[in-house]
Amino acid sequence: AAATAGTFSSIFKAPVAGILFVMEVLSFDLTMTAMIPLILASVSAVLTSYFFLGKDILLHYKLIHSYRLNEVPFYIVLGITSATTSIYFIRAYFYTGRFLKRFRKLVPRWLAGGILLGLLVYLLPALYGEGYNMINHVLIADYHYVVNKFPIAIDHNATHLVILVFVLLTTFKVIGLSLTLHAGGIGGVFAPSMFTGAMSGYVLALIFNMIFPGLNLPPENFALVGMAGAVAGIIQAPLMAVFLIMEITGSQELIVPLMMVAAISFWVTKRTVGYSIYTMQLKGRSFIPTHNKDAFAGFMVELDRVVEKDFIPVEPSWTLGEMVERAVKNSHRNLFPVIDEHQHFLGVITLDDIRQIMFDQEMYDKIRVRDLMHKAPTVIFYKDDNFQKVMKKFQMTGAWNLPIIRRDGTYVGFMSKSKLLSIYRKKLLEITSE
Incomplete structure (x- = not known):
């Protein structure tokens, strides 16, 4: 950290x-x-x-135009635009990644990603690199530099064509990022998210100025605030986005639109997607980072430490007499796992199951373990089930001990609910203590 x-x-x-x-x-x-x-x-x-x-x-900016009160409605629209851009960015990133993952072998994936990325950069050279150079030109309202990167000559006075260039850059930056990373390249999300926010903010100001002549919204301010909005939505870090822009500019002049746009973008994206672009990648795994102390303590519990292996296993072919002599007399537990010769878990027997007959020696050779065993309420999968899944299984079954098996069915041991809760409580105390 x-x-x-x-x-x-x-x-x-x-x-x-x-x-x-x-x-x-x-x-x-x-x-x-x-x-x-x-x-x-x-x-x-x-x-x-x-x-x-x-x-x-990395980023150079000198505040020339302070925000005016009549610009507030347009900044609200920028907040909604930033949220829309953030949602598109996150979803496009993963959709493109899923497309490349269809190529199961690495070489075809590299070729597909490289060809598509090369074609994209050839058509839109401004997408090359992390994007800080383009951002710097946008922040000084030098859209000519950006437009000149377009492979086709464009009239700089044709505002609608300039807008088209910026829209294309906003749309395809994330595609280039996803192709790079999912094809095996190296890169990050932070710079492209700032690039996308700067381009979308700048183009929104151009659109407003074109629709409302004489409005004269400062596009560079909208680009700067748009960066904060995109970062707040894509990375789900509104405070960081606000303070980053404030520290870059060395001024609090834009604090109101910054907070407004960041808050709107964060809230709408959070309500729509639910996760940041980072945590979306962890959603299908065992843990998603959280400020919730209880969930974090659960993540910190090492389940291997909770596995208990002092249960004496019995085999289904054993007679009751063999079970009493070889297992019951030598165990301080009241639970016995039933496993076959290949160590596959078959079921369990408790002392309550044999209490009525365990002292009747006439039954020792008549009854076998397979006649007494029954299925466990559920099983815990070793190395696969996380703390949350394990606790849910204990809650659903009401059991205090559950068997642990591997995916191939082989027996590992048992997990005690009381021991698990004891270790969890210790972790929670460690996290909350000063």
Whole structure:
């Protein structure tokens, strides 16, 4: 966490945004004591960056136009646009990834991704790279540089054609990102999300200025606030987005539209998609990062520590007498797993099942284990079921001990609900303590 905060802070010269990035994106619910390493890492990283690189930063912006009260409705529309763009970005990213995953072998996937990405960059050269250079030109209202990257000559005075270029860049940036990453390339989501937000904000201002002559909305301001809106929606980090832009500009002049757009984009995207682009990738796995202490404590529980292997197994062919002599007399448990010669789990027998007959020696040779055993209420799959699934199984069955098996059916051991809850409570105390 400290390394992440430091790296982010040094790149953008934004220490507060670096700390907020860790808190919102990595979803760490930090105590005040745990904040100290983040603060020290962010400050030292920024100072080191200034020492070696000077005051040069990735994004250059000088605020010329302060926001006016009559621009508020247009910023509200920008917030909705940012949310729409964020939803499209997240879904397009995963749809493109699923398309490439149809190529199960790596070489065809590389070829498909490389060919499609090459074609995309050939048609839209402005998509090449992470996008910071394009963003910088947009932030100084130099749309000519962006339009000149288009392979076909375009009249710079034809506003509708300029708008078309920006719409194409907004639409296809995420496609290029997804093709790169899912085909095996290297890259990140943060810069393309800022690129998409800057382009969508800039083009929205152009559209408003074209529809309402004399309105004179500053496109560079809309590009800057659009970046915050896209980051807030795509990465689900509204506070980080606001403070990042504030630290880049060194001013609070745009604080009201920044907060407005970030809040709208975050809320609409959260309600529609439910996850950030990072956590969407973890949705099908065992854990999604969360600020919920209970869920986080459950994630931290190592289920291997809860496996109990001191249950004496019995075989279905054993007689009652064999079970009493070889298992019951040597066990301090009241539960016995039934397994076959290949260690496959078949069922269970409890002391209550044999209490009526275990002292009747006449029955020792007449009854076999297979006649007494019964199915377990459910089973826990070793290495597959996470804490939440295990607790749900205990809750549904009302059992205090459940068998653990592998996917091939082989027996591993048992899990005790009381022991699991005890370890969970210890983890929860560790997380909440200062």
